[in-house]
Amino acid sequence: MLSPTHCAIWWRVSSSSIFACTNSVILRRRAGAGDSVTWSMAASEAHTVTFLASGQLRPPFTVGCPGFSNGSATFNGTTCATSALLFKGDKFTVIFPVAGNFKLVCLVHSDMTSTMHVLDPSLPLPHDQAFYDDVAQSESKDLLGDEDSSVPKHHHSGNSVTVGHGDIAATGGGSDSLSVMRFTDPDITVHAGDTIEWTNEDPVTAHTVTFGPEPQNLVDPSSNVTIDADGGRHGVLNSPSDRVHSGFIQAAPQDRNGLAQAPPGVTRFRVTFTKPGTYPYICSLHDVLGMKGSVIVLP
Ligand SMILES: [Cu+2]
DSSP states (O other), X not given: OOOGGGOSEEXXXXXXXXXXXXXXXXXXXXXXXXXXXXXEEOSSSOBOOEEOOTTOOOOOTTTBTTBOBSSEEEOOSSSOXXXXXXXXXXXXXXXXXXXXXXXXXXXXXXXXXXXXEEEOTTSOOSOOHHHHHHHHHHHHHHHHHHHOOSSOSOOOOSSEEEEEEEEEEEETTXXXXXXXXXXXXXXXXXXXXXXXXXXXXXXXXXXXXXXXXXXXXXXXXXXXXXXXXXXXXXXXXXXXXOOEEOOOBOOOOOOOXXXXXXXXXXXXXXXXXXXXXXXXXXXXXXXXXXXXXXXXXXX
C-alpha cells in the first residue's frame, strides 16, 4: 500500500474498503442507505472536501455552499456539500445515498479533482483495491518524479529566486497537483542598490514574499508596493526593520470555454534594497512548512 505521506488527502470507503490517494473511487450504494467515504488530511496545507450541485458556480473557499458541514455531510447530487478548511489530522465523511458520478473538488486548489462513481447495490465493482493502489502509485510517481529533486529544476541568472514550483498530473478520475513549498536558493547575497526578483512557478498555489510581520490582509500587496510596466509588483526596503508584503502572487487559472478569459496572473515580485543589512522573509501562507529565506545586502 502506498504510504499516505505521499498524499495531501487520503480517503477510505467504508463498506468496500477501497483506499485511494487521489483519482477515481468506485463504490456501491448500500441498499436503503448510502455508502460513505472518509477523507483524512495527511499534510499541513489547507484543503476542502467539496461536492458542488450540478451547474453551480464555484464559490470561494471562504463562502462554501454557502456554509459548511462539520465532520460529515450527505451528497445526493442536487445540493452542495462541503467541509470547512481541513488541516493535518482532520477528517471529513460524505454519505452518498443515490447512484451517480460525482466530481470532487477542493475549493482551495482548482486542479485538485477526482470522481466518485456511486453504483447501484446490485452492480459489481469493476476494480479491486490493487487497481487503486497501482493508479495512486503511478500518479504519485508522475508528480514526485518531476519535482522531488534536490537539484532545482529551474535556473535563473542574476538576482532571481523561485517562489515554489509545482506540477499537474491528470488521470481518468481528474487532475491533481503537487506543490513544492520552498524558495529555491532562499538565501541570497546582493549589493546595496540591487533588485531581487521572486517568481512563482507553481501552476496552482499562491505564495507571498513578506518582509516584516504578517499583515492582516494576506491577499493584497501592502500599500508601499508599486506595479512595474510588465505587471510585476515592486517594493523598496531602506532598512531591515522596514516591511513590505507582495500579496498573493499566483498563476492565472486556465481558461475554459463559456467563461470569460482570465487576465494574466501576477507571478512576480521585486524588491530593491538600498541599504546593507540582513533581511529575513517568509511566505505568509507556508512559513509553518518551512518556506522562509533571507537576503544579505552588502555595501
Ligand atoms: Cu507559499
